[in-house]
Amino acid sequence: MITGGAKRVGRAIASRLARAGFDILITYRSSGAEAGSLAAELIADGAYCHTLMVDLEKPQAVTQIVDWTSSICSQLDVLVNNASIYLPDKADERNTLLRRHHRVNLEVPLELVYGLSSLLRAARGHVINMTDLLAIRPMPSYSIYSTSKAALLNATFSLARELAPEVTVNAISPGVIDWPDDLPLEQREEYLLKVPLRRAGTPQDAANLVHFLVTEGTYITGQNILLDGGRSLI
Numbered sequence: 001m002i003t004g005g006a007k008r009v010g011r012a013i014a015s016r017l018a019r020a021g022f023d024i025l026i027t028y029r030s031s032g033a034e035a036g037s038l039a040a041e042l043i044a045d046g047a048y049c050h051t052l053m054v055d056l057e058k059p060q061a062v063t064q065i066v067d068w069t070s071s072i073c074s075q076l077d078v079l080v081n082n083a084s085i086y087l088p089d090k091a092d093e094r095n096t097l098l099r100r101h102h103r104v105n106l107e108v109p110l111e112l113v114y115g116l117s118s119l120l121r122a123a124r125g126h127v128i129n130m131t132d133l134l135a136i137r138p139m140p141s142y143s144i145y146s147t148s149k150a151a152l153l154n155a156t157f158s159l160a161r162e163l164a165p166e167v168t169v170n171a172i173s174p175g176v177i178d179w180p181d182d183l184p185l186e187q188r189e190e191y192l193l194k195v196p197l198r199r200a201g202t203p204q205d206a207a208n209l210v211h212f213l214v215t216e217g218t219y220i221t222g223q224n225i226l227l228d229g230g231r232s233l234i
């Protein structure tokens with residue numbers, strides 16, 4: 001199960017896991033066409049893929065996802081809390097931004113883990129929380145977003161203890177693995193000067209890491225894995 005799985009990083013994770021033989025459930029909000037094309041692609045390749053449209057800001061969202069998942073499967077191997085809001089701070093919208101980021105980037109991921117924990121335990125499954133390098137190296141103009149990801153990262157550590165020994169819980173904290181569409185070229189180049197590997201990561205890098213954590217890396221839990229080309233070293 002991958003939240004926000006229709007596009008970009010979530011889509012790469014869904015495709016990678018489908019290729020490895022996992023049955024796929026994704027949620028989406030506005031990307032209905034992309035969700036449909038992904039499902040068609042995966043099904044054509046012999047995989048199983050179901051999609052659910054849900055707005056995570058709505059109060060009934062988690063119940064909707066948990067009921068939907070429980071009606072399809074009796075156990076859940078993987079939950080990737082991928083869906084996210086990423087908006088810059090604005091002084092005159094601070095309360096709304098705080099509430100929205102808190103809801104989508106923290107509250108929903110936590111509630112999903114709790115709501116799906118019996119299915120995850122039944123599968124001896126794995127939770128991956130997509131956090132951000134900004135959780136430990138916050139950016140002033142994105143302090144609300146950074147704080148929401150820091151909270152999710154912190155929750156990863158406690159959840160790992162809470163859900164052990166049956167379920168592993170880890171965080172992946174990317175630097176840039178898929179540029180925001182509107183980021184100008186010169187800002188991209190400036191960022192890359194501070195990345196020792198001198199390139200942005202890719203959605204595929206995240207997908208390969210998720211695949212590793214849920215197949216080979218099953219003795220790893222409660223970890224924050226920085227997927228940042230070394231950006232955090234500088």
Ligand SMILES: NC(=O)c1ccc[n+]([C@@H]2O[C@H](COP(=O)([O-])OP(=O)(O)OC[C@H]3O[C@@H](n4cnc5c(N)ncnc54)[C@H](OP(=O)(O)O)[C@@H]3O)[C@@H](O)[C@H]2O)c1
Pocket residue numbers: 003004005006007008009010027028029030031032054055056057081082083084085086104130131132133173174175176177178179180
């Ligand atoms: N891209 C990067 O370089 C980067 C860097 C650091 C961290 N990360 C983290 O890695 C993850 C994936 O990154 P990304 O860039 O692919 O994410 P993204 O494009 O910003 O967001 C992923 C999906 O979240 C869904 N979403 C947002 N608000 C929602 C809501 N209210 N209800 C339901 N779905 C909602 C959207 O679904 P719809 O399109 O269907 O509306 C969107 O496609 C995120 O958690 C992000 O914070 C990414």
